[in-house]
Amino acid sequence: MWLSYDPCTPNSSLTPHCKDASHYHTLPTGVEGSYASHIPSCLAALIQRASALGRTQSVGVRGTLMCHDHPAANIKVKIFDEEKLSPDELMASGKSDGSGKFELSGHADEFTSIEPKLNVYHDYDDGIKPCQRKITVYIPDSYICSGEQPKKFFDFGNLQLAAKFSGETRDCLN
Numbered sequence: 001m002w003l004s005y006d007p008c009t010p011n012s013s014l015t016p017h018c019k020d021a022s023h024y025h026t027l028p029t030g031v032e033g034s035y036a037s038h039i040p041s042c043l044a045a046l047i048q049r050a051s052a053l054g055r056t057q058s059v060g061v062r063g064t065l066m067c068h069d070h071p072a073a074n075i076k077v078k079i080f081d082e083e084k085l086s087p088d089e090l091m092a093s094g095k096s097d098g099s100g101k102f103e104l105s106g107h108a109d110e111f112t113s114i115e116p117k118l119n120v121y122h123d124y125d126d127g128i129k130p131c132q133r134k135i136t137v138y139i140p141d142s143y144i145c146s147g148e149q150p151k152k153f154f155d156f157g158n159l160q161l162a163a164k165f166s167g168e169t170r171d172c173l174n
């Protein structure tokens with residue numbers, strides 16, 4: 001008995017097959033298409049399948065971006081799931097409207113709890129420095145919801161972009 005998985009078939013799952021597999025031992029070694037050549041694709045399929053088994057979690061964020069006394073319009077905002085060993089996973093992106101307001105929501109599939117953060121990219125009070133200022137706001141765990149749509153939003157109110165923030169960095173590739 002062995003298990004098979006077809007990664008090209010939607011909703012495919014591991015399926016047991018009960019056949020006599022003894023005839024596979026008669027294949028000559030080094031034959032193109034031998035089982036050893038399928039190991040990388042099988043591992044990739046299993047990893048992909050395992051990541052899909054994670055639970056879907058979502059988060060929503062809203063707020064108003066200001067620069068001094070004026071709304072900060074057309075400012076890029078992104079929600080990420082912060083990862084420790086790999087690049088952060090983008091969950092949602094958008095821009096503030098003419099009033100400086102924005103609302104974003106996104107989701108990710110993870111075995112553990114997501115670690116959501118909001119990045120705000122702008123050039124306010126920046127002079128001629130290269131790249132954009134990047135402000136990161138971590139979203140409290142109490143705003144993480146199960147499923148693809150958040151049931152509540154983290155509203156941080158007004159964010160004054162003219163201020164300098166602890167931990168603020170610069171980003172050229174956002």
